[in-house]
Amino acid sequence: MLAAGLLLSGCAGGAATSGGSSPAGNVITVSSTGCGTGWQHPAPGLQTLQIHNVSSSAIEVALISSTTGAVYARVEGLGPGTTQPMQVNLGSGSYAFDCSDGNYDYPDQIGRAYRVPGNVRGGPGVVPVSYSQTLTATQEARSYIISGLATESQQAAQLAADIASGDLTDARSAWLTAHLTWEKLGSAYGMFGNYDDEIDGFPFGLAGGVSDPNFTGFYRIEYGLWHGQPAAELTGPADQLVANVKSLITAYPSMELPPPQQLADLALRTHEILENAMRFQISGQADFGSGTTLATTAAGITATQTQLAMLQPMLASRDPNLPSLHTWLDRLQSLINAEQTSSGWTPAADLSTVQRANIDAAAGQTLELLSALPVIFEAERLIP
Numbered sequence: 001m002l003a004a005g006l007l008l009s010g011c012a013g014g015a016a017t018s019g020g021s022s023p024a025g026n027v028i029t030v031s032s033t034g035c036g037t038g039w040q041h042p043a044p045g046l047q048t049l050q051i052h053n054v055s056s057s058a059i060e061v062a063l064i065s066s067t068t069g070a071v072y073a074r075v076e077g078l079g080p081g082t083t084q085p086m087q088v089n090l091g092s093g094s095y096a097f098d099c100s101d102g103n104y105d106y107p108d109q110i111g112r113a114y115r116v117p118g119n120v121r122g123g124p125g126v127v128p129v130s131y132s133q134t135l136t137a138t139q140e141a142r143s144y145i146i147s148g149l150a151t152e153s154q155q156a157a158q159l160a161a162d163i164a165s166g167d168l169t170d171a172r173s174a175w176l177t178a179h180l181t182w183e184k185l186g187s188a189y190g191m192f193g194n195y196d197d198e199i200d201g202f203p204f205g206l207a208g209g210v211s212d213p214n215f216t217g218f219y220r221i222e223y224g225l226w227h228g229q230p231a232a233e234l235t236g237p238a239d240q241l242v243a244n245v246k247s248l249i250t251a252y253p254s255m256e257l258p259p260p261q262q263l264a265d266l267a268l269r270t271h272e273i274l275e276n277a278m279r280f281q282i283s284g285q286a287d288f289g290s291g292t293t294l295a296t297t298a299a300g301i302t303a304t305q306t307q308l309a310m311l312q313p314m315l316a317s318r319d320p321n322l323p324s325l326h327t328w329l330d331r332l333q334s335l336i337n338a339e340q341t342s343s344g345w346t347p348a349a350d351l352s353t354v355q356r357a358n359i360d361a362a363a364g365q366t367l368e369l370l371s372a373l374p375v376i377f378e379a380e381r382l383i384p
Contacts, residue, residue: 027083028097031055036097036111044090044120051075052083059099063088066096066113070125091122126376129263129314137310138262141187144306148185149252153245155181159221160238166231175225176292179218183296186303187269193255195248199241202286210288216240219288226289267377270307271370273300274332278363284348291347294339301333304370311373318376325369332362 027050029037039049053059062074063086072095073088093116099109155178162171182200190196199217206212210223216237224234257265277300280286281293308315308325315322335358339346351359 026050027052028086029054030059030061030078030097030099030111032057032059032099032101032109034111035061035099035109036114039114042090042095042114042116044092044116044118044122046087046089049086049088050083051078051086053078053080056080057101059101061086062098064096064098064110065125066094066110068125068127070127071098072123072125089123090116092116092118092120093122124320126318129377131259133314134259134263137266137314138259140310141262141266141307142256144310145185145187145252146249148181149245149249152178152181152185153242153249156238156242156245160235160242163221163231163234163238168225168231168234171231171234172225172290175218175221176290176295179222179292180295180299182218183299184303184306186273186300186307187266190272191255191265191269192248192252195244195251198244199248202280217244219286222290223288264374264377266307267311267373270304270311270373271367273304273307274363274367274370276300278360278367282348282359282363287348291349292345293348294336295345298333298336298340301329301336304329305333311377315373315376319372321369321372325366328362328366328369332359332366335359335362 026039026047028039029052031053032055049063051061053061057080059078060074060076061078063072064070065072072090073086075084075086078084094113095116096113097111099111155174159171159174159178162168162174179200192199197217200219201215201217202219203210203212203215206214208215210220215223218241220237221234221241223229224237256262277297281297281300284293286296287293308329312322319325335355339351339355
């Protein structure tokens with residue numbers, strides 16, 4: 001994870017020093033009109049460069065390969081007259097500094113090329129993604145979500161119909177089908193604003209808990225279906241779920257981010273799906289009676305695999321740990337799938353110590369490998 005580590009350290013940067021100080025080591029001067037001057041005697045190896053902003057506005061600074069554009073380190077939000085450290089492991093080659101305001105408001109300013117002598121291998125860089133590649137991935141994600149929401153609308157309507165007819169046995173089956181469809185959207189986690197809480201929110205933090213009127217959506221209906229509430233009491237929450245899904249379908253097109261931010265968001269969600277599953281589903285915290293949190297985890301794994309496939313053409317040459325990621329994700333999937341029996345899913349609370357340890361280990365290692373994705377795509381500078 002060396003690339004991710006160095007990029008993260010470059011982003012973190014530490015506290016900025018005031019403009020009047022004189023930081024030790026190489027001081028690289030940057031501005032909106034001149035990027036990266038003053039680098040004396042560039043040399044290979046792990047080192048800390050001091051990036052000093054002499055402009056009147058904040059600047060984002062990246063150290064890139066002057067030949068391929070690969071990003072090796074980044075400092076974000078460098079304020080006027082301040083200095084931040086940039087840690088990087090440099091190999092021999094040609095480098096330049098890339099300055100922008102971080103919001104794509106004006107073209108990047110790329111400074112002069114510096115030659116690091118010798119024949120030394122340094123840390124890996126992240127090669128930029130083209131705008132064409134970005135559009136391909138984000139359009140695929142958009143189509144997947146729109147199709148999934150259409151299916152979700154139909155399944156939520158069936159759930160509401162079963163409840164309205166008083167057939168709560170069929171309603172329990174319809175609930176699981178509809179809930180897993182929602183979870184398989186994947187990118188939906190944190191992406192739909194208030195709709196996330198309305199459709200798939202928990203009662204944690206609500207004054208009335210599971211009885212609070214603001215507890216709505218799938219988990220509200222799950223609680224009622226598996227805690228003996230009559231159909232008349234569940235008709236309102238079911239109809240509200242149907243209305244919220246339809247409203248989201250209408251609102252979704254206006255909620256989409258611009259392609260560069262959407263790609264970064266897709267990579268972030270690809271990590272967060274399983275992070276959410278490990279916290280709430282594998283732990284059993286989100287079990288409101290059905291005992292199906294491992295089924296929800298399986299749906300999250302499907303979503304992760306689907307989104308990885310969208311990112312695969314870009315990741316293949318950028319993430320050296322991608323084969324290991326697929327290996328661990330497949331292992332986690334096998335462990336979770338083993339908990340689906342002819343009588344249904346094993347509740348998370350019924351897992352043995354060994355089963356839980358194996359699942360937690362596989363999930364933890366998968367998350368460790370997925371953590372590189374947000375860093376890789378956050379560091380991108382799109383090229384034509």
